[in-house]
Amino acid sequence: MTTEGEFHIRKPPATLSQSQQPVSLEALDDYPYKSVALASTRANLTGLWRYWRPYYQTKRAPCDAACPVGNQVVDYIQTVVEGHWQKAANVLRSENPLPAVTGRVCHRPCELSCNRRQYDQRIAIHDIEAVLAEIQFEPLRFPPTPVPRAVAVVGSGPAELAFAFFMASLHHAVTLFETAEALGGRLRAGPQARHLPDGLLDAEIERIVGERMAVQHSAVGLEELKAKYEGIFGGVHSPEELMLVLPGGRDRSPDEPVPFPGVGAHEVAQPTLPIRAPLRVSEAIGYGKWVALLLDAYWRGLNPADTLSHIQVGGNPRIVSALKYLALLTDHPLQRSEEVVTYDKLQLDMLESPSSWDPVLVTEAEGLLTSQWATRDDLQRVLAEAHRCFSCGRCNHCDNCWVYCPDAVISRSEGRYEIDYDYCKGCLLCAAVCPRRVLSVIEEEKWNG
Amino acid sequence: MERIIMNGNSAAAYGAVLSRVQVTAAYPISPQTGIVEALAQHIASGRLKAKFIMAESEHSVMASLIAASEAGARVFTATSSQGLALMHELLHWAAGARLPIVMVNVNRAMSAPWTMYCDQSDIIAQRDTGWLHVYCEQNQEALDAIIQGYKVAEQVMLPVLVNMDGYYNSYTTEPVDVYDIEDVDRYLPPYNPPVKLDPNEPHTLHGGTGPHLFMEMRYQMWEAMEHARAVAQEADEEFGQIFGHRYGLTEAYGCEDAELVLVGSGSLVGTLREVVDERRERGERIGLLKIRYLRPFPTQQVRQAVASAQQIAVIDRNVSVGMGGVFWQEVRSALYGSQVRDRPVLGFIAGLGGRDVTPGTVDQIIQIARSNPPQDVPIWIELKERR
Numbered sequence: 139m140t141t142e143g144e145f146h147i148r149k150p151p152a153t154l155s156q157s158q159q160p161v162s163l164e165a166l167d168d169y170p171y172k173s174v175a176l177a178s179t180r181a182n183l184t185g186l187w188r189y190w191r192p193y194y195q196t197k198r199a200p201c202d203a204a205c206p207v208g209n210q211v212v213d214y215i216q217t218v219v220e221g222h223w224q225k226a227a228n229v230l231r232s233e234n235p236l237p238a239v240t241g242r243v244c245h246r247p248c249e250l251s252c253n254r255r256q257y258d259q260r261i262a263i264h265d266i267e268a269v270l271a272e273i274q275f276e277p278l279r280f281p282p283t284p285v286p287r288a289v290a291v292v293g294s295g296p297a298e299l300a301f302a303f304f305m306a307s308l309h310h311a312v313t314l315f316e317t318a319e320a321l322g323g324r325l326r327a328g329p330q331a332r333h334l335p336d337g338l339l340d341a342e343i344e345r346i347v348g349e350r351m352a353v354q355h356s357a358v359g360l361e362e363l364k365a366k367y368e369g370i371f372g373g374v375h376s377p378e379e380l381m382l383v384l385p386g387g388r389d390r391s392p393d394e395p396v397p398f399p400g401v402g403a404h405e406v407a408q409p410t411l412p413i414r415a416p417l418r419v420s421e422a423i424g425y426g427k428w429v430a431l432l433l434d435a436y437w438r439g440l441n442p443a444d445t446l447s448h449i450q451v452g453g454n455p456r457i458v459s460a461l462k463y464l465a466l467l468t469d470h471p472l473q474r475s476e477e478v479v480t481y482d483k484l485q486l487d488m489l490e491s492p493s494s495w496d497p498v499l500v501t502e503a504e505g506l507l508t509s510q511w512a513t514r515d516d517l518q519r520v521l522a523e524a525h526r527c528f529s530c531g532r533c534n535h536c537d538n539c540w541v542y543c544p545d546a547v548i549s550r551s552e553g554r555y556e557i558d559y560d561y562c563k564g565c566l567l568c569a570a571v572c573p574r575r576v577l578s579v580i581e582e583e584k585w586n587g
Numbered sequence: 588m589e590r591i592i593m594n595g596n597s598a599a600a601y602g603a604v605l606s607r608v609q610v611t612a613a614y615p616i617s618p619q620t621g622i623v624e625a626l627a628q629h630i631a632s633g634r635l636k637a638k639f640i641m642a643e644s645e646h647s648v649m650a651s652l653i654a655a656s657e658a659g660a661r662v663f664t665a666t667s668s669q670g671l672a673l674m675h676e677l678l679h680w681a682a683g684a685r686l687p688i689v690m691v692n693v694n695r696a697m698s699a700p701w702t703m704y705c706d707q708s709d710i711i712a713q714r715d716t717g718w719l720h721v722y723c724e725q726n727q728e729a730l731d732a733i734i735q736g737y738k739v740a741e742q743v744m745l746p747v748l749v750n751m752d753g754y755y756n757s758y759t760t761e762p763v764d765v766y767d768i769e770d771v772d773r774y775l776p777p778y779n780p781p782v783k784l785d786p787n788e789p790h791t792l793h794g795g796t797g798p799h800l801f802m803e804m805r806y807q808m809w810e811a812m813e814h815a816r817a818v819a820q821e822a823d824e825e826f827g828q829i830f831g832h833r834y835g836l837t838e839a840y841g842c843e844d845a846e847l848v849l850v851g852s853g854s855l856v857g858t859l860r861e862v863v864d865e866r867r868e869r870g871e872r873i874g875l876l877k878i879r880y881l882r883p884f885p886t887q888q889v890r891q892a893v894a895s896a897q898q899i900a901v902i903d904r905n906v907s908v909g910m911g912g913v914f915w916q917e918v919r920s921a922l923y924g925s926q927v928r929d930r931p932v933l934g935f936i937a938g939l940g941g942r943d944v945t946p947g948t949v950d951q952i953i954q955i956a957r958s959n960p961p962q963d964v965p966i967w968i969e970l971k972e973r974r
């Protein structure tokens with residue numbers, strides 16, 4: 139039977155009930171004009187159907203994995219894109235004590251492995267680095283070491299400077315021995331020197347040395363040093379051959395081997411460790427840093443080989459990150475996988491085109507400049523360049539997952555996305571549309587162990 | 588108001604502009620492409636503030652319009668033939684979801700064999716999807732039917748399909764009145780749906796519905812469609828008062844005293860009109876019934892129009908293979924049970940796949956009608972003879 143009634147569009151109740159109570163529709167007039175749920179469907183935990191679990195995981199960009207210094211390239215580039223210049227400078231300076239130098243003289247393995255190189259043109263990472271080096275920053279702070287050590291550094295080339303810098307940052311008493319009048323070693327005399335404008339190197343070295351270490355311009359012999367210092371690093375016999383000498387002291391006898399990882403085939407190094415100085419500037423900086431962090435770990439009672447496995451970048455035991463070391467010391471392990479997001483892992487179809495940027499950002503950065511080596515033009519150029527970066531392996535809030543999830547179970551707040559696993563059915567559309575491999579997939583059973 | 592010479596595609600685009608549609612998604616297909624191009628230009632020039640979505644298929648077109656409409660936007664698209672067919676499942680969805688979408692179909696015969704030319708086989712196949720179906724005779728009517736379409740759709744909450752003939756309308760230029768948009772605003776208020784998607788108050792739409800609930804939902808659609816007759820009538824009346832063009836759900840032309848009533852739809856009505864004028868001048872009692880709405884079917888109007896006729900001849904530019912022309916069936920079933928149920932209702936199939944329906948064709952139809960041909964099989968007109 140049908141009824142000839144007055145026609146009207148029956149609206150559902152103004153606030154649709156979120157209750158779990160079943161609604162009874164006894165009469166035709168109880169029905170809304172269209173099929174709108176009158177009670178919540180939240181009782182159906184559809185997430186129980188899930189076989190594959192999508193989850194967010196930051197990974198490694200190839201640029202990071204290629205940088206011998208251990209620069210967190212994608213982090214500082216994307217921090218610039220987000221408009222936080224000083225934070226970006228902090229990230230840069232945390233890993234690299236000489237960015238104004240490497241930005242100009244590095245052989246740029248990062249750019250060689252930049253994914254965008256296969257797409258159109260690499261990102262001019264060195265340019266961003268050099269300009270960011272002129273922005274005000276706050277130095278990285280490590281937790282105090284229980285027993286600060288007396289450390290001697292012989293020579294002041296890039297490796298020695300980096301070693302001295304990190305040792306001082308890690309609260310050790312550093313004395314730098316350099317017979318030449320000016321610090322810098324081969325940075326001053328070598329073939330790269332012509333790329334460094336007058337005064338730039340001085341300013342960079344001043345930022346490293348400052349009040350934080352003693353400098354002596356007299357010549358010293360190894361025996362003399364061994365008597366006074368617990369750790370000696372540098373070109374003790376010649377600048378071409380770097381050495382780490384651990385004379386022993388309060389916690390070990392002079393002949394006891396040090397469990398220092400990875401120099402050539404040696405698993406366990408002798409207390410005196412000669413190494414051929416790496417030829418390239420950035421490799422030398424990375425090496426000084428590598429020795430400093432692992433030595434500090436050793437002195438803090440950590441196993442250096444273990445530490446290395448925690449702080450290496452992109453699975454490469456030659457490259458270490460100070461920020462990762464800090465995370466280890468402060469017990470804040472970074473939720474980051476070292477899987478390198480190579481070109482084939484990008485979802486090129488889903489990549490967004492470069493967004494435009496606010497000129498206010500340039501003005502802000504201008505106010506943070508500390509020198510005349512970067513200008514407004516440089517800032518503008520670098521900002522545009524930063525916007526070209528694909529942000530490989532690092533979420534840049536493109537919103538694709540949030541937009542595409544057919545079940546609308548991804549929520550977004552304050553730059554974070556969250557998946558509601560009570561309702562995620564594991565269709566993996568989110569993973570398929572993530573351009574940069576941040577969304578990862580694992581079988582639910584494996585996730586649960 | 589401005590009177591501009593334009594083809595039907597441009598007129599349809601103007602209809603969308605004047606209706607201030609907010610979202611349009613489209614996929615080009617001849618002979619509809621001109622509408623999409625014109626709309627893209629209107630949007631690019633800023634005349635129409637709307638989001639233009641280039642979809643990868645007609646299926647996606649309708650899917651995105653359904654979503655946009657659920658979100659509260661006034662949405663528009665146009666398609667033809669295979670494109671319309673590709674949308675089919677979503678046409679049901681749009682109607683069942685009670686979304687007042689307006690879509691223009693520039694009709695074109697369904698292939699195979701491959702063809703670009705006009706007939707109603709595409710649109711007729713969508714008859715039962717729950718959309719209102721409006722057939723236009725002229726370009727002006729297409730523009731007007733879109734504006735009226737929103738007016739009606741948004742009251743009964745059902746989608747509207749506006750059909751015009753490929754080539755005959757889409758590519759033929761005629762003078763068309765383009766109204767001042769302020770006047771259209773007075774006629775067509777902004778769209779404000781009773782229910783819309785709102786992230787702040789999420790709710791499930793169209794979820795799984797069991798047998799204990801489903802029939803009532805369908806019945807409400809039925810009710811809305813029944814009611815649409817009166818709403819469409821009123822909307823047409825008000826439109827006429829403001830803009831001076833009135834169409835009705837049907838138009839009975841010279842039917843009062845007609846012995847033979849020719850029934851048609853779409854652009855061929857123009858040809859019928861000429862022939863009827865000419866014949867009436869000669870004193871022949873021939874009338875014309877133009878069917879503008881196929882859904883809801885204007886049963887009463889049809890019954891009235893043919894009340895005095897001795898014979899009714901329905902000319903279909905479509906064929907339901909195995910039965911006959913669809914308008915023919917519709918008219919016959921509308922008359923069944925009425926006082927005129929015994930009048931012969933002849934079914935003629937003409938103009939398929941873009942074959943012209945000329946005054947000469949109509950003359951033949953009249954001649955055959957007068958020869959008292961069989962009534963229960965369709966008569967194919969201007970078909971080549973067997974050898």
Ligand code: SF4
Nearest residue numbers: 201252253527528530
């Ligand atoms: S595109 Fe950006 S994140 Fe990716 S490799 Fe290049 S610089 Fe690194």
Ligand code: SF4
Nearest residue numbers: 543562564565566568
């Ligand atoms: S798209 Fe949504 S439902 Fe699908 S796997 Fe991702 S979070 Fe789960």
